[in-house]
Amino acid sequence: MNQFIEWISQPWPWYVAGPMIGLTVPALLILGNKTFGISSSLRHICAACVPAGIPFFSYNWKKETWNLLFVLGTAIGGFIAMNFLANPETIVISEATQSDLAALGITDFNSLLPSDIFSWSNLFTAKGLLFFVVGGFLVGFGTRYAGGCTSGHAIMGISSLQWPSLVATIFFMVGGFLMTHVLLEPLMKLVGF
Amino acid sequence: MKIAEKTIVQDPHCVAPNLSENHDKGLELLKYLILGTIFGIVFVKAEIISWFRIQEMFRLQSFHMYGVIGSAIVTGIISIQLIKRLNIKSINGEQIVIPDKVFKKGQIYGGFIFGLGWALTGACPGPLFAQIGSGYTVVLVTLISALAGTWTYGKFSDKLPN
DSSP: OHHHHHHHHSOOOHHHHHHHHHHHHHHHHHHHSOOOOSTHHHHHHHHHHOOTTOGGGOSOGGGGHHHHHHHHHHHHHHHHHHHHSOOSSOOOOOHHHHHHHHHHTOOOOSSSSOTTTSSGGGTTSHHHIIIIIIHHHHHHHHHHHHTOOIIIIIIIIHHTTOHHHHHHHHHHHHHHHHIIIIIHHHHHHHTTO | OOOOOOOOOOOTTOSSOOOOSSOOOGGGGHHHHHHHHHHHHHHHHTTTTOHHHHHHHHTTOOSHHHHHHHHHHHHHHHHHHHHHHTTOBOTTSOBOOOOOOOOOTHHHHHHHHHHHHHHHHSOOHHHHHHHHHTTOTTHHHHHHHHHHHHHHHHHHGGGSOO
């Protein structure tokens, strides 16, 4: 048992993780005739908590409880993985990325997220405004405008051979490349890195 | 075998509409919690929730994330083809329905906007939940802001080009 825990505590390679994520698609279809998609959960939470009479949020969100339970599970899974199956070593990222990010002012390369950005002490600072408030808003607004995120479009949509999902995925990447290669450096300077 | 094609009127805003006639109740819903839990464990163990891994991906400095997403898609394609060709039913005996996605301009504009946010936060919606669960509690703020973004879209959806 200890050996097993030790074995699964190592970082999992892409060829294990990718197929496991892909299998979520048939698992949801067969277990409940449900279509894989995560960002819808954000809409359901809005519909449940602050519908404000907006037609977009006026529907029977209770029918979508399954989706809310799925994302609750995702958080629980994060807790289990981090507390019981954690990788004892520090994360190994490519040297090129490490030096690019060091040049931008990132100093902490020890865990999955850099504490230079992701810490409560940044909350009421320009860094927090950029990475949490603006970043989060773009994710929530963009996914709903696009009608889905990486799971709904890139995985579920392309898997079912739907070209609109391919278009969406291409534009996810275009936005990500532009942010990473053009906007990130000036924005990080602006917020004090 | 010919598959019965079903025309579905669906909400164009919703990528994951729930067309199942059979509503899971009570303990039946537990299966989604368990599936989500496995999903969250994979997200953390394959470091998909890592801001660094997303940076590596957009900087084309590692194959890892491309391998994850690519092999997930291949697995999905094979699974859906098998379901269709073998006419596999859901465990409730329902015909499995995958609604067609209708093209709209939002997939371009919204996709681009989400991409900007993905590179900043290092997370798409799934990893946001897994990051919070794995102890990066400040990401709760990102989640609340994402909810505000979704709400704002809902409020102004009919005024946006689509």
